Amino acid sequence: MINGQIRDKEVRVIAENGDQLGVMPVKEAMKLAQEAELDLVKIAPKAQPPVCKIIDYGKYRYELARKEKEAKKKQKTVEVKEVRISPNIDTNDLNTKVNNAKKFIAKGNKVKVTLRFRGREMAHMQQSKHILDDFAEMLAEVAVVEKPAKLEGRSMSMVLTEKR
Structure with a gap:
């Protein structure tokens, strides 16, 4: 007043x-x-x-x-970047995706790794979970799993954040 x-x-x-x-x-x-x-x-x-x-x-x-x-100005916004992979991904392609995820994490962003299933791949969803586990293992020195792998419709996803 x-x-x-x-x-x-x-x-x-x-x-x-x-x-x-x-x-x-x-x-x-x-x-x-x-x-x-x-x-x-x-x-x-x-x-x-x-x-x-x-x-x-x-x-x-x-x-x-x-x-x-x-x-x-001083507060930092954390973005969630997404990396999409498929169940029949090759080793070199996976390494490229891992390097991209490392860059995102180095900038302070979270990374959502999404494993997308199409057609007949839907029948082998549980066998493909190891791809996400390998992805998290490759990033173990810089990132930690915030949300573990979870099946959501036609895709399985997990969220990784910077290691503190």
Whole structure:
């Protein structure tokens, strides 16, 4: 709440430099704020009596927005990259996929390894689980299995994350 929105009878007032001006009626506090060509802002509405500060409200909002933006910059978003393989994959192709997954993990992303089944491959789903296990084993020095291999419809997938 700022200026005219403050409906309390008495408030504790803090000057722009941080000095306590004491408890006074709202009209008197408003007069002080107007003389300094600043705003009266309620900063602690739950206190007894409520605490108001004489500050430049526009500058205050700008500072809050800037702090929020800085905090957002520092946080890191983790993406989930997907590596798709099939049950009849050759060794060299598997090595290529493993190298791609290593690159993704090195950048700090999670890797979802999906083993896709088509047609007659559906009959041998459980025998193909070892491919995912081998994939995880090849990445054992840089990654750890976050979600173990799970069958979802026509595909089996697991999620790998960076080793801590």
